[in-house]
Amino acid sequence: MENFIVSARKYRPVTFETVVGQQHITGTLKNAIKNNQLAQAFLFCGPRGVGKTTCARILAKTINCTSLTPEQEACGTCESCQSFQSGHSFNFHELDAASNNSVDDIRSLIEQVRIPPQAGKYKIYIIDEVHMLSTSAFNAFLKTLEEPPPYAIFILATTEKHKILPTILSRCQIFDFNRIQVEDISSHLAKIAERENIATDNDGLHIIAQKADGGLRDALSMFDQIVSYTNRNVTYKAVIDNLNILDYDYYFKLTDYITTGDVSNTLLLFNEILNNGFDGNNFINGLAGHFRNLLVGKDNQTIKLLEVSENIKQKYLTQSNNTNLGFILTSLNLANQCDLNYKNSKNQRLQVELALIKMCHIPSVIQLANTATDLDQDKKKTLVKNDSPASAPVQRPAAATTPQAPIATPIEKKEQPAAAAQPAETFPPKIEVPKPSAPTASSIKIKPLPKSTSGSLIPSLTDLNSGMGADEEDKGPQYLSGNEKQAFTQAQFMACWQQYAQKAREEDKIHLFTLLTSNEPVLEGINVTVLIENIALESTLQDEKIDLLNFLRGKLNNFDIQLTPKRIEAKQSDRIYTNKDKYAYLVEKNPQLEEFRQRFNLDLLP
Structure with a gap:
């Protein structure tokens, strides 16, 4: 032999x-x-x-x-x-x-x-x-x-x-030395196959090149293995079977189900993938890579970033043109969040299924948001038309006062000046919006979504993660619109500050409680200067800054509030120093000690 x-x-x-x-x-x-x-x-x-x-x-x-x-x-x-x-x-x-x-x-x-x-x-x-x-x-x-x-x-x-x-x-x-490009590996494998008289498929060679992750030796080893497995006939189907790779067709089919909001078929297809022996984490990572390819296929300048064969590239371009940009970005975020939570979850399959269900509801959220935006625009036009002096009163038939069908977003009522009062018959009829007895898809309150640089509407990711159909009014300060600038007094500010300090004490955040109560903050308009005595407390402020800002902005209805730390000399007092005080003193002498504590996730003894 x-x-x-x-x-x-x-x-x-x-x-x-x-x-x-x-x-x-x-x-x-x-x-x-x-x-x-x-x-x-x-x-x-x-x-x-x-x-x-x-x-x-x-x-x-x-x-x-x-x-x-x-x-x-x-x-x-x-x-x-x-x-x-x-x-x-x-x-x-x-x-x-x-x-x-x-x-x-x-x-x-x-x-x-x-x-x-x-x-x-x-x-x-x-x-x-x-x-x-x-x-x-x-x-x-x-x-x-x-x-x-x-x-x-x-x-x-x-x-x-x-x-x-x-x-x-x-x-x-x-x-x-650089990692070898997918195209270079694929063309090299094609040359070897030609010299060895081995039948190959370009899609299959691309899969081998992608799996090799830039290593030509790994690609050649997989190539020899598949040649033996297929008896010198390397096809796309044989490659994905031998290397245990999820077929592209699964992701294309799944994306079609998600964009049409077909939850049932989406979950059934995911179950089929699990029954074929694929891991849920690999699946969600592959789905995120699929959405990434759809995203780069949106722009002619980024199409070259698609490291796939020409046949698969055409499929990506076709599906990318038929998919909303806001949907792709939101789905990418949901897939990334699922990947981060997957390993820490006790029910890992449920994590993936929840992400898929949220993705299926993205198109309906975008549609409702567009409807809400159109209604607001129509309402503004109507108000402008009514306030214009050139507009003449219009006699409306009595039948026009019949309540209309429920509208997705309730129309807010604005008070008209008393001087503008007219006979009831000259006004346009008021539209009575009946309130549903229970929250439904048609009663979801959705604010108009900000437009991206490309002009597409992108739905709020926080709304999706907090559950579809939740009432926005009950979600707390993180849902501020960013345009609220309500004035507040020093007393109101200090009341909120003390309330957050008490909350930190109840949650056993002793460092944060010490930071908030040791020195009174200096308020200058919307700028809050936090007085800090040592590096340890400054690190605590950096960790809690976002939550503290969200709390203050929500309570005071002012999104422009900013926090600025300022170092001051520590107060001298005749008191017994605790372990935390001693540690703060040591950190003052050697700042690297705090970095060491954070790197190894250490806690101080009480």
């Missing part, structure tokens, strides 16, 4: 020209060889499987080649190239730092460096996974790396540059 060689080894690049997706690296190295400006040490860093070790080997072979091509590539036929390809070259040494990471291993390497090359111009030392060297080994390597013999060149490769000592980094030319 003939020995099988995996594609990652069989089709490993042997020249700079055949390296995939790293043109900025190969171009720089070829120019350095051409101009004879080779550094004594190189550091190749980047994700796994992007060509770091491959480029190191190509560079080692090229700089010792005796007959370079005009493109600065190794000829592959000279004695140096032949010995390198057969593995018998004495000028090339490769060390795996993962298993040779001690000081003795580096000392042995330094002893070899002292011996000049017997044939050729350079001796090249490749140290792979260099971040695995111990600190002692790094220190032993420093002097040789900084001032090596003129014939020695070191090429270091690592996936974790942050673990390498700064003294090592400063002695190397650093080359950062």
Whole structure:
């Protein structure tokens, strides 16, 4: 039986020209060889499987080649190239730092460096996974790396540059390898399939390239696996079955159900996905990625961000044109919130189902919001027409006073000046709006939604998260319109301030209670200056600032209120210092202590 060689080894690049997706690296190295400006040490860093070790080997072979091509590539036929390809070259040494990471291993390497090359111009030392060297080994390597013999060149490769000592980094030319683009991986796989006489599907190759996450070696490994699974016929269906990937068609079908408000079919389709063995978290992340693709498909300038095959791209563009921008943005937010809450939820399936149900109600909310906006505009036109002196009284038949059908948003009544009173028959008939006995979809109070820069209406995300059909008047201060600027007095402000302090005490927020009661705030119009004695209390204010502002703005009906912290000297008092006081004193001396406490989520003893 003939020995099988995996594609990652069989089709490993042997020249700079055949390296995939790293043109900025190969171009720089070829120019350095051409101009004879080779550094004594190189550091190749980047994700796994992007060509770091491959480029190191190509560079080692090229700089010792005796007959370079005009493109600065190794000829592959000279004695140096032949010995390198057969593995018998004495000028090339490769060390795996993962298993040779001690000081003795580096000392042995330094002893070899002292011996000049017997044939050729350079001796090249490749140290792979260099971040695995111990600190002692790094220190032993420093002097040789900084001032090596003129014939020695070191090429270091690592996936974790942050673990390498700064003294090592400063002695190397650093080359950062990028993740390989999906299109580059897909085209490379297509070339290999053509050489191996393997039938392929472009959609299937794109799925492999996306799953590889920028690593060509991972893509080639998955490619070999699927070739064996499909008996040399790589199709889109075979790829998603073998790699356990959710089909695009599920997301397109689900989006159609959601945009039409079909809750039943949406939940049934999600149940089918779970029965096929897919995880709910992966599903919601995939759905968020689907909405993201719909969003970038809205603009011709961002269509290039769709990393999918041409066939799938056309489907995205079609569905994107038929989907409201406000719906896409709101659904993205709901999917993101579901992803954040998923791992902490005891009923994870319910989290996803709630998000899907909210998404199904987004179109109706947008429609009701548009209706409310139209009604407000019609009402304004009517009022302007009635107030105009040119408008003549119009006699209305008695039948016109019949109550009309319920309207989604009740029309507010404005008081007319007494001087404008006219006989009842000359006024337009009043529209009586009956109030439903129980909250229904038609009685939801919805304010006109702000328009985005593109002109589309975007529904309030907070309304959706707090439950569909909830009464807006009972939702508290976070639903201020932003236009309320009611004046308030010092006494009213201090009453609200003390009320929030008492609330903090009841919730055992001792630091916040101390902050609110230790010094009286300074009120200047709408600007509130909070007096702070130490860094610990300042950190507490930053954590609670949003909730405190929402409380004050809601209670005082003024959305322009702003909080500004101000440091003051701590008051001197003859009192027994608690642990919190001692901690505040220590933080004053060393501010990094508070950062340490927050990073490890520590609490003070009472």
